[in-house]
Amino acid sequence: MTTSLHDQPSQAQTRAPTAGLLGAVGVGAAVAVGLGVYGSLHEPSGHAIDVAGFSSPLAVKAWLTTAALVLAVVQVVTAAGMWGRLGLSSAAWVAPVHRWAGRLAVLATLPVVVHCLYALGFQHGSARVLVHSLLGCFFFGAFVSKMLALPRRALPGWALPVLGGLVAAGLTGLWLTSALWFFTTFGITT
């Protein structure tokens, strides 16, 4: 290969991933802001579909968020595995588990976020609910960013771990400001 042919593609490659990453983060940010705006403008209904067998919607949400948190731990472990830690990088099951655990975790949070957004809205009555409201918007924005960043080619090496880490940290913060509060106020109960 001559040097002139070699130069062109690598120039395009170094420019494109930054744009791709910025685009992914931009869309995620728009999602986060959009959720916050919807939560603030929509008149909270005070009610949402309830699930049989639980004492209250709060209990359903606390347990679903806890399930998502457990799956988030699976995410972090499999992610570390995929990136060469834990000696797992050659195991074929690691990536599918990461994808499916991730999908399940997000699925588990969807009824929670629908209830939070629709019935309660963006709240700032106390530090706990303000942080929870902000993190809720942030978490879904970060998740969208990570999904949009994944197919991008030649991302900076730190991009996926940082995005994945932000998603995991966001969910942890959400669990701490909701499920943990619920279990310490009402006991570990359904």
Next chain:
Amino acid sequence: MSSKSPYVTLAGAAGAFLILIAVNMASGPGDGPAYPAASSSTSSTSAPSSPNHVKGRSAPAFPSRAVYAGHVAHAGPAIAIAILGGSAAAYFCDGIDAESWMTGWARRGALALTGSHRDALRGRLSHGAVSGTVTVQGRTYRFRVGAANAPAGLYRAQSSTGRTTIGWIVLPDGTQVGVQNERGATAPAPTLQPGSPVRVAGRDVVPQRIHGDERF
């Protein structure tokens, strides 16, 4: 990894989210029982429908709908607590300029409610009355209040934005304790005539009875 897989995940999540929102919008309040309801009383008053002081080991439970109201111990402010199923709403006011709306849950005879600025209420049902503590603006009051049957109870009127509110506690003896809050500026509430409208932020609003599942 297929380069489409994240888009599949996103599409699936967005689709499920929209379906859930649509289901919620299609159902109104009262669609399906929200909480396990005790056998409902035939009357529509807020009187407890079954005796609460049960002998033996079973813990007392709140009736499926009830309102308790009264003065706090050794002080002028009043407290009203409305319970519907497992949800609870409460109002504390001194009839002058202090008030606090709180929401939370009622479960197995115990109450836990919170409001803004760390206001909180904890209570227990015993022998048909609720006793506990309520903390408002950093001050904690003890209380023991009995049932408040209609027309006594808790009432609220608010503007369409929710930034102007009036709350009234109507006690069983007919006295009213109420505060109006116009975007943070509080003052004694006008007299409430149940069923008649009051002026809130330039509009006539009929005060609503609070049942317990409201979220402020």
